Amino acid sequence: MSASVRDNKDKSRFELDVGQEVAFANYRLTPSAVIITHTETPRALRGRGIASELVKGALELIRRDGRKVVAGCGFVVDYLDKHPEYADLVA
Numbered sequence: 857m858s859a860s861v862r863d864n865k866d867k868s869r870f871e872l873d874v875g876q877e878v879a880f881a882n883y884r885l886t887p888s889a890v891i892i893t894h895t896e897t898p899r900a901l902r903g904r905g906i907a908s909e910l911v912k913g914a915l916e917l918i919r920r921d922g923r924k925v926v927a928g929c930g931f932v933v934d935y936l937d938k939h940p941e942y943a944d945l946v947a
Contacts, residue, residue, distance in 0.1 A: 860872060863917055867884060878924075879896065879901065880910070881914050881929075889926050890924070890926070894928075894931045907931055912935075912939075913924075915942050926947045
């Protein structure tokens with residue numbers, strides 16, 4: 857699923873389509889980092905790991921762009937705590 861995560865630069869958010877719904881993670885950019893400020897999964901899709909797939913895909917895009925990440929929302933903080941393979945991205 858993470859392969860379909862995209863960076864919607866116009867809305868400053870990473871997006872993941874799930875059927876007719878969209879899960880997203882809002883962000884702000886700094887010169888060297890991406891601050892993920894909020895993640896949201898549509899209510900009907902919660903509890904299926906979609907937010908985790910969204911954050912994983914977002915982190916892969918951030919890594920590809922050579923940036924760091926700042927966890928500005930609790931979900932991303934928890935995700936990073938559980939996935940040490942992304943520790944190199946933490947600003």
